[in-house]
Amino acid sequence: MSEPAIVIDAKRVSDLLDRLPAGEASALPEALRAAQAAFRHVPREVAAAVARRLSVPASRVFGLATFHGEFSLFPKGEVVLKVCTGAACHGRGAPTLLDELLSKLGIASGGTTKDLKFTVETTNCVGACAMAPVVSVNGELRGNAEPSAMAKELLGGRS
């Protein structure tokens, strides 16, 4: 099996660039958000193309891409699991849940599986303490379950 990769085809890049107002530096955050959505990361060549399109220095694009947590320089998984580490979730088994996810997937916190299926991160309190322990699954909150069972369910039978 070959290494999976996220294809950065010219068509998608040019579509992304065409939607950006040329020379408009204020469109930078939106441009990076679009890149992150399209490629599950901000690829270097896309960042460079965005910099040219918006007439923004590459150093600024890199600064912004590394500043905001929503941007990543490396491809994230199809499913991004964010385990809440707030006090309530901690008390209701978030550490166990996190450990099980990580050990089952064989990655470290913040890491992504080789097949680019899963990324596991932690997050500060998401404000849904009543359903602790909470996991954000591609932005949707899940919770209210026993940690081990939850880990199993989230990984969908993957051992």
Added chain:
Amino acid sequence: MIAMDIDGRRVVTEEGRTLLDAAREAGIDIPTLCHHEALEPFGGCRLCVVEAAPADSRGPAELVISCLAPARDGLVVRTASERVKEARRTVLDLLLARCPTSDVIRRLAAEHGVPRTSFPESTDGSKCILCMLCERVCAKIGAHAIGGAGKSRGKRIAAPFDLAAEDCIGCLACARICPTGHIGYEETDDERKIWGRTFRMVKCEVTGRPLMTEEQRSFEAKRAGLPEDWFTKCPESKRRETAETIAKAFEEVR
């Protein structure tokens, strides 16, 4: 016209000056790390903290950052009171924890009565205090080659994507302005290495000494609207040429 009392002295300055400007004009020293006359005030290092109060204030004076605080008529400023010294010690205590390997920070801290930090020392060996002088001077020049990357404890100065800095012109402004010597470079008569790039040096056509990098010459010429080969001689050669021209002119007159 603005008249203030700085350390018991009457200091007169103009609208638009900062407390730091006014104090330095009057010969009163305030330590700084992130300040440079050629750049906008930044307020990053917090070392220039002073105490300031309006003359009619009955409340306590405020601690303000003198490189940012505008001069105002009637202000009573203290640049070396116990409170200021204590605040400055805290700043240096923190800087020392961040850069325990920096001679500049160690010496500055020692001079202000902080022989060692009371915080856990950083172990990454970095001498960067994140004053952003390098990024700011690079932007001022117009190269925008390097900048801050990451955030919080992971913040650092970097070239885009940590690769060779494509927009760098090898002018060394960043390395020379860096107060702690964090930005390294290598240099011979023929080439200069910085930010992952190797630049060829242009030589003075008279003395043969390195003048600037080829990229810097193109950049400066373009910016000033001059021909590409404008920069051919080092300042010393130019001065000598001028002197010789003048001497010759005098001889002709005589």
